[in-house]
Amino acid sequence: MRVETTRLAGLLRLVPTPHRDERGFFTRTFDDATAREAGIDPAAFVQDSQSRSHQGVVRGMHGRVGSGEAKLVRAAHGAVLDVVVDARPGSPTFGQAESVVLDDDTFVSLYIPRGFLHGHQTLTPTADVCYRIDAEHDPTEDVAVHHLDPDLAIAWPAEITTVSARDRAAGSWAQLTGRLSAS
Structure with a gap:
């Protein structure tokens, strides 16, 4: 397994070496x-979680304020465009x-340090995403920015089919940055 840096400080890609043969991998x-x-x-890491989503679903953009959380994220089945x-x-x-x-x-796998927003869009008929998280969930720290916020200008690659009510009602990047600068 090798570790690759990204252009965002602290965000790491962990790249394994799959061994494939006639049985699979x-x-x-x-x-x-x-x-x-x-x-x-x-x-x-204190918690492992898993989500399953259908093609076109967008989950995010979620984050935590306060002490926050770091996570290690990977797709166990299918494919997603993961965005931080x-x-x-x-x-x-x-x-x-x-x-x-x-x-x-x-x-x-993607290692996402504390202080990042995170979301993904499912690119295959279904996808299972596994999360390894380093903090207990504290709902009072939850923040969300709308997945179509024009300031973030995220290029989702496929038609968005489903978004949760919470994500549809999420605030803007400008609102979050105002909150962060007031802290």
Whole structure:
């Protein structure tokens, strides 16, 4: 497994080496030593979660204020366009987005540090996304920015078929940055 940096400080791609043969494949989806070498504390993760979505579904853009959370995200089945936005005031990449395809062919995982917004769109008939999270959920820290916010200008690659009521009612990037600067 190798670790690749991205243009957003702290956002890492963990790229395994799948072994394929006539039976199918075997791949390591997490490696303690590789994580430690990349500055990730494997013991910090306290929760594993999974979502299943249908083609065109957009989940996000979600984040946490306060102490926040870091997460390791991968697609166990299908494919998604995973999108993150740096929401860390003072970061040189504040307000910038990065998109990465996560799928069940390459098995790439994305390490998302605290202070980022996160979302994804399902690109295949169904997709299962697995999350390894380093903090207990605190609903008082939840924030969301509308997935079509013009300031973020996220280029979703397919027709958006379904979005939750919460995500349809999400605030704007301008509102969130105002809240972050007031903190």
